[in-house]
Amino acid sequence: QVQLQESGPGLLKPSETLSLTCAVSGGSISSLNWWSWVRQPPGKGLEWIGEIHHSETTNYNPSLKSRVTISVDEPRNHFSLRLLSVTAADTAVYYCAKIPMTPGTYYMDVWGKGTTVTVSS
Amino acid sequence: QSVLTQPPSVSGAPGQRVTISCTGSSSNIGAGYDVHWYQHLPGTAPKVLIYGNNNRPSGVPDRFSGSKSGTSASLAITGLQAEDEAEYYCQSYDNSLSGGVFGGGTKLTVL
Numbered sequence: 127q128v129q130l131q132e133s134g135p136g137l138l139k140p141s142e143t144l145s146l147t148c149a150v151s152g153g154s155i156s157s158l159n160w161w162s163w164v165r166q167p168p169g170k171g172l173e174w175i176g177e178i179h180h181s182e183t184t185n186y187n188p189s190l191k192s193r194v195t196i197s198v199d200e201p202r203n204h205f206s207l208r209l210l211s212v213t214a215a216d217t218a219v220y221y222c223a224k225i226p227m228t229p230g231t232y233y234m235d236v237w238g239k240g241t242t243v244t245v246s247s
Numbered sequence: 248q249s250v251l252t253q254p255p256s257v258s259g260a261p262g263q264r265v266t267i268s269c270t271g272s273s274s275n276i277g278a279g280y281d282v283h284w285y286q287h288l289p290g291t292a293p294k295v296l297i298y299g300n301n302n303r304p305s306g307v308p309d310r311f312s313g314s315k316s317g318t319s320a321s322l323a324i325t326g327l328q329a330e331d332e333a334e335y336y337c338q339s340y341d342n343s344l345s346g347g348v349f350g351g352g353t354k355l356t357v358l
Contacts, residue, residue: 130292162347171249171351172293172336174344185346221293225347231299232340232347233283237292 128153130222130238138245144209148222148238155198156180160225161205162234163196165218173218177225178205212245219243250275251337253350259327260358267322267353269337275348277318280340284313284322287334287352296335297322324355332357 134146148161155161162177176186178196186194193210209216219242223234252270259265269282276282284297295304297313300320312323320339324331337350 164347164349172338172349174347174349177346187346188344223293231281231283233281233295233298233338234285234293234347235295235298235304237294239290239292 128224128236130224130236132220132222132238132241134220134241134243136242136244138212138243139247140213140245141211142245144207144212144216144243144245146207146220146222146241146243147204148206149204150224151203155203155205156200158227160227161196161198162223162225163207164221164223164234164237166221166240167215167218172221175207175209175220214245217243217245249351250341250344250348251339251350253335253337253353255351256354256356258356258358259324261327261329263327264323264325265327265355266324267335267337267355269320269322269350271318271320271339271348273318274343275339275341276315276320278342280342282313282315282320283338284311285336285338287336289334293336327357329357331355 129151131149160177163175178184195208198205219240221240222238224236285293287293300315301313334352341348
């Protein structure tokens with residue numbers, strides 16, 4: 127059973143770069159899945175950030191595309207999120223999630239527990 | 248503002264039935280994309296309750312069911328239990344975003 131675990135700094139200052147890693151255990155990141163990031167700002171709903179396949183094909187939310195990079199590290203079996211020039215609006219719980227490559231449907235079947243990132247001066 | 252629209256809250260007494268609606272548009276649910284439902288408790292990982300409109304992963308009780316019609320979908324929970332108290336999110340795919348979209352979440356309170 128695949129498990130995901132997010133890690134990274136919990137506190138950032140405005141204009142800094144957010145860097146998070148999602149460790150994949152119980153399965154290979156090279157398997158036929160997509161690997162995604164989702165966030166939840168305080169008091170708000172879930173927001174899809176983007177996703178990556180082990181072939182390094184990526185898709186990003188257009189609202190964040192200019193600041194986001196998602197990358198995969200196959201030897202370490204993890205994938206990462208970088209978000210440039212953060213502001214208070216980027217304060218959120220960040221989740222990584224697995225998207226199975228099931229034809230005709232798109233959903234997250236495994237999630238990490240999430241990591242809280244706060245942007246404050 | 249979330250792409251999919253859900254009521255902020257619903258409530259029901261133990262044993263009762265409640266439904267949670269999810270309304271989208273022609274670029275997501277109305278375009279024929281599946282709707283999925285997640286249960287989320289604070290501090291935990293969201294859990295898939297329903298995938299592909301009306302399919303339950305193993306381990307999810309048959310008290311939970313999903314349906315979809317047009318640009319909307321619904322999650323029904325029968326025989327409410329105290330442990331069902333949680334936040335519920337719907338999710339679909341959006342072809343204008345080329346990615347996932349979520350509802351704003353519905354807080355279920357078991358009275």
